[in-house]
Amino acid sequence: MTRVLVVEDDAQLVRALEINLRARKYGVDAAPDGATALRLAAARQPDAIVLDLGLPDMDGIDVLKTLRGWSRVPVLVLSARSASDEKVAALNAGADDYVTKPFSMDELLARLRASVRRRGATSLDADNSVITTQDFTVDLAAKKVTRGGHDVRLTPTEWHLLEILVCNPRRLITQRQLLDEVWGASQSGKTNYLRVYMAQLRRKLEADPSHPRYLITEPGMGYRFEG
Template sequence: MPAARVLIIEDDTAIRSVVRAAVEADGGRVFEAATASAGLQLAAAERPDLIVLDLGLPDADGRDVCKRLRAQGPVPILVLSARQQDTEKASLLDSGADDYLTKPFSTLELRARLRAQVRRARMLRGTEHDAPLRTAGLIVDFERRSVRRNDQEIHLTPTEWTLLQALARDAGRTVTHDQLFARVWGREYGDAQKYLRVYIAQLRRKIEGDPLRPVLIVTEPGVGYRFCAPEP
């Protein structure tokens, strides 16, 4: 994450220190705010590459802050929260967050998720939106609607392709069950988790090296799925 500019909006000094150390360990530069108002001002003034946002701020609800930050632009937002409920996690993702970590968290996972969000943002800025995604031997060509793994063509059904595309275009970001259900099947009712469980299993069998230990399509229990894009 060389030269990444990261804004931390967190009122807990100890947690800010942990996040700052994680960012600086990967060569990033840090801006800090202890309140929502200060964070919103810094976000507008500094235009960071990534924002780490705590939900439990003293002067505003973190979800509202997330919505206001998202309205400012497409900067990735990683939320830190002590809230464990799946409904809370899904709600904040629907509010505009790109990813979340539940407190307490490991520094190793924090650094990995920060790198993934910065990498995704730079990929989207630095290439055409329909440029092929290349990762871990897999090539997803959005324009040609084709998938290759280790130079072998993979044949997907139309539904499998639409599902893969919905995940791959948001690589590094957790996509909720409801969001995927609406994108793939075009509706907001029905048993989203049941539908997705079947099609995700089929997709994993075709694109994963080991479908029982997936590394590309990762399950976020009770919330949704995340397409991971490790270095090619």
């Protein structure tokens, strides 16, 4: 079943989208604000996201930018903002399509289907979804890590951290971004969480955890993966 995350604070519109999507055999999750949307996107791994830009806690553009730090899920913006510069800003931030309110439900659903099809056509094949280092292998499709021919048992939180980092090789991922994506915006100051879990990952994956080769700390800023 294709799963769609609807990010919208208008309860009536959410209800209308839920009815129409479920009638067409989509699974639906709904988020009324940006923080909830990011948590659900990480936890539920939707096949597509319908995103309003005018959210009560943060701008939808910021949701897009954060999401694009670790996910390539198709995002269809659904917004009352109709100015061309608003559309350009959303597309530059990583939106796949843009529909203005008021809108035709049939058009929205057609654009959603097209976005999901495009994603299917460009998805990573099995070979490209495997990241191999000299010490361990990460299989993104199977959500599995092996080291020395043996499976490495990771907790869901450890896997989520590792997945974000390996999907963005050599790119600095800030402490704030990791905390927002894995624990939610309410925990964005708890940098001790990151230290604890990164230490656990290093013990499981690095040959010398005290001098990591792959999971690198950028002091005061964040972390990056050196493949």
